[in-house]
Amino acid sequence: MNNVLTDQADTGYRLAEQKAAQYFTSLHEQLLDNTYTIVLTQDIHLWQKKHIQPFSWLSFLSPRQRKPESRDAHRYIHWLNVTGKLDDYLDRSISYIYMRDLGKALDSSETQKRIQRVVQDTKAYFMRSNTTHSKEQPDYISLAALYRWAQKENVETAVIWVINKLKHVASNIPKELDAEQAQRKLLKIILGVVLHVNDDMNDETPQAERSERLDAAIRLGYSYGLTYPFIDDLLDSQALTAQEKEQYSLLIRNALLTGIVPDIGEWKGANLKVIQYVHAELREAFEYIKNYQRPETQRTFFEQSYVFFQSQEIDRAKKLSNANYSNEELYIPIIIKSSSSRLIVRSVLSASADEGFDLRTFYYGIYNQLADDFADMFDDMEEGAVTPYTYYLKYRDLRPDLINPYELYWAVISYLIHEVYHSDAKTREVILDRAINGLKRCKERLGQEQYNEVMNTFASGQPEFNRLIQQMVRKADDVDFLDKLLRDQVIMQLQNDKQEKQDFLDTIRTVREQINIELQISKPGGLPEMKGILIDAANYSLQGDGKRLRPILTWVMGVREYGLHESSIIPLLRSLEYMHTASLIFDDLPTQDNASTRRGRSTLHQVHNSATAELTGLFLIQKAIGEQSSLNQFDAATVLTLIQYSAEKAEDMCMGQAMDLNAKGKTLTLEQLNMICFYKTGIAFEAALVMPAILAQVKGVEIASLKKFAYHAGIAFQIKDDLLDLEGDHRVLGKPAGQDVRNNSSTFVSILGEDGAKKEMWEHYCLATDALNEMPKPISFLRHLLDYIIGRER
Template structure:
């Protein structure tokens, strides 16, 4: 029988509800009396001195100021204008208020904020200088290579690799009907928030080892908590599950929170069976991770806040816009509860020490952010039928005069925070009012002038003088942007662009693969008396090969260098013939003695060893013949290509010989890297260099391509070694564990799984760095690099 952690969950919620009601009543009184308007007008008179300027001397020069959404350009302008430090100070202060629940006017907090600002400022100035030399296609603020490299500084590589793998899994699992990019963004945001909390709570005298251990733990706990958003909150809000499935799934989550133990999923039928099984397994693992890291003194509080958060979400989820009878408390109390509980949970999962005043500040602050978010999402919520204070007021304000205007209550909360929570502190006033005006500016840009005016016409009629003042600031106020908002925009844009690029990558791969497969088989000529060799060659070519090398060559030739597809097709065939020949030799009994290749029996198993050897030789020569059919290029260029191609085959043979000689021996890492470079990396290099030769690119670009190929090839090989240990035989098309069976030295056998993954990401970063300096027109090679490390086959 399950242990009951929450003896009386209804009472737990009731107690929190009473606290929320008391806060709401205080806000309601100020709302009714409109005391907040007078206070805020006075606050804005102080605030506007730094944000509204005479048109004669504008703060932003129209020629030099950048649009804030253009992150790099905007930061560059801030540096030039001498405004970067001020911009970062309010941004970091806001995070200390929102996420850490700090009283930002305390000397120790100010000292910490200033230290972070100085570090950020130095890094941004350095990055701005570096971007001058980088390809515009690849440099992004949010990028896994950059995140991994930053994580190395604090010894967090292992957890970051784990997180990247988890995020990739989430992205693949999220079904249509849910927002994949938003799911990833929320997860990353929550992980970052938990990590910030852990950093600020850590003693300064910790050893590097202990510091690294705690930060790695925070990343995993942040993911475990963050997973509840896409897999519980967003899932239950979506239409992916039926009503019966939603009810059953909710019961499972509720039981888990109350008892402290996840019940068995039980039988699940229908189209969502596989999805739910995977989701529930991930949630159970996440819950277990949080449990394992709980301290007894914070355990009960975690379950209480988790229940309050979940139940308040459920209360809101069951509401319908068709019901005209919800009271103001029905609308606002769950908002107060879920917005505060979501942040209180963070400290409980970290088992953070007591912070005087934290719970109180977070409790009062949460609704401010939630009301701002609900205003931004109002039209999306209306479309989905979700009940929020804004959607409900939007629908019923003409027939329900008793309804509280949520926009007016939003400003009431702002006044309460400034004067009651932060005791009229100047910095708190500056940060909160900046954020409020910035949110309205962003809303106006997001929905457009017409919809913005419609929103304001409905929600801002509670005080015309106050509204006129606010709208003048929305139009005229400057220097109100925040770094976290710019990072959020950058992250969303990057995730969406990455998704589009992945889709484009997949389409290109499928289309080019189809073209290559169509033209790949070798014709049987009448003058050849024995067709066995050709049959054997075509058997090998008909296997379910990825055709990566000719696909890469096609993209580089056609998309990057604007060469004609028909002109370079002999080269594509040549590459696949060379690669297939290398696989035939690789599989031979005297070498790897493989029985399965590309999901089918290997060539020597179907024919015999002698035929396999002859077929491999035949195909290498067939590859050279195809290269001589490159008619649209000068003889010098073709001769150079054939020479390079021949040298490539020689190096690949050397690499395979090194591999064979290494069987049963313990190679050093240097020896393994060299073998990998010759055996695998040189093949990828050829797929890039051969079209570059035809395009007559300069030596600097050629060297950059070779550098990328070297590190991408090693990353590819390490992933192959990892898949041989961790992969799925059905997806791979060959048995796993072959390396161990053959007593082959691999990156996994030498380094172990964890260190091999770190090494793979080191080479990913080096390959990414090479890309940043190449004058590329498309993101294909970046997507190829991502495929190398994220693939499951």
């Protein structure tokens, strides 16, 4: 390792230590002379006038005015709006974000204008979401909403890129990490970087420049945010052995000192596969950030990155079994790392120096860190992690010199309000709102008894001040924050999505296995030889590794959504797969697509001959009609309606294939391609949805929404097929890649290009989502089907 670079880095860290030591000394002096409680008592008396309302029997008795649980975001936002509290709620929430994440001073008139603009935009979004999703709890955090924003800002390519990146991160997070928390942190960092860039622009910023900067912000946010799950969390977890952590830390240190990510080298440990993925992602992220830097900011970026990493390493190396850490050893690395985590954002963006931002962010960091450590102290204690709270809990009786971190937290609040933000009334309001909200959430989480024990441990040294604080915790109102609500919603949604996705995959697997058993056509004795050959040929095609999406979809809609008896719709499931397999046999023929493999095996005409393949396809179509006519547990008129509908759709599919064959070698318009795609692919999705609806005799309005969903989902499916044909692995696809080019077929990729095809796929994803939102009740399976369609690899 280059000694000069190491010396420079160590010098930078020592300067950060000196600055942090001066700040810590100032805070310690406030603790010793107890001035902070006197000042804060006056602040709280001013603050409480807005937050403690006189008791009203009317509000107690009126259920319409009763405050709902904030965990129910939809009802809570609605209640805030009805009671006239939404504007204040958003104002304090956005103001807090401007202080914490953007390093702004709230006494700036320009900052206030920007805050109010964001407040109004946020309010409009919530009101629109509540109206649009009136039948269900609105999905405030959705891929469709994100993509619509991307279209508005002309950053679709960056958003598609980051969605794919986030999907791969989620699937590669080691099981020892809290996956939902890791993803939440990453999303939060991306949003924070985008906010930084957005705040630097105004109405006069040209749209092209705005789009370019937001595109970079999304990529930079992901690249920087990746360090949280894959450096901070990974090194804190038990996923790696001690030896592996040492190797990994050395890799990171070398990268920050040299500006070059070293190769993994010889890895000593069982987690090489995890490290290979993490190393590749972090190397790509590191190179992107480095290349984005201006020459004059690159050194600052590396210095700040090293200071951040080194402070984390020093803090991480502490052992709870060591009873001899000084107060300085406990707090100075925390001051450094908590401020560095946000100071580095502007460095990542290659932004020019901002002394005001740097100072405010430096002093503000430990406030957030102490609040977070207070909330997590019992989890940290269980894991043996050293934080000011866990160390104080363990050694307070043995070490009277130890600083009480809860008291220091209030000293930091006093310092921020009066020394950093110059006694600004708005700042006092927001910071005290946040502090009391944190204690309220802690009390709710722990329960009254355990909360009292915590307060007896940490607050007994200032009884008068603590009585005032606890009075505020009991009585003060209107101290909730949007970021906490969204944090809870994100975690809950990630957990629910994870469970729903698992249910979706389990359903596909179990129903697919059942359908595979039911599909095989029996061959009783005494059959003519040629019919036996056709049955064998049909079973060969049916035995391929098919996805069975269409009959699975019919099963889900029929059994789960409409309550039809499982055994009663088995003939319908068979008919759908027979019809679909027949269409594939015809598609693969030399006179049509001339495919050599299908579903991972040789196509039927390769195994037999074209004539046998053609006859087998006709045989399967007739079997499908026979299965539909055997739906004898349903009303005859209803079954007749279903057969008529099925026949019409089969005609449409034939027309779609004919249109596709006729289009070979021709350049199609997007409208023509959409039409062909719908008749070839979308019709089959529609039939899978509509046929069980016909049997269940659902209303025409709902069938119309199903058709709209099928139209857009079918086109999205076909676009994904076209993209896979361009970039897929034939071993995963089960058929040769590049077939569209060889067949001279017009595809979404050939017409729109790869990026344009991806954008068109996401447009149809959004339109299909809109159709789902029109349904009488949410159908999570269809939502996950959409995610599967655009995320699949075969």
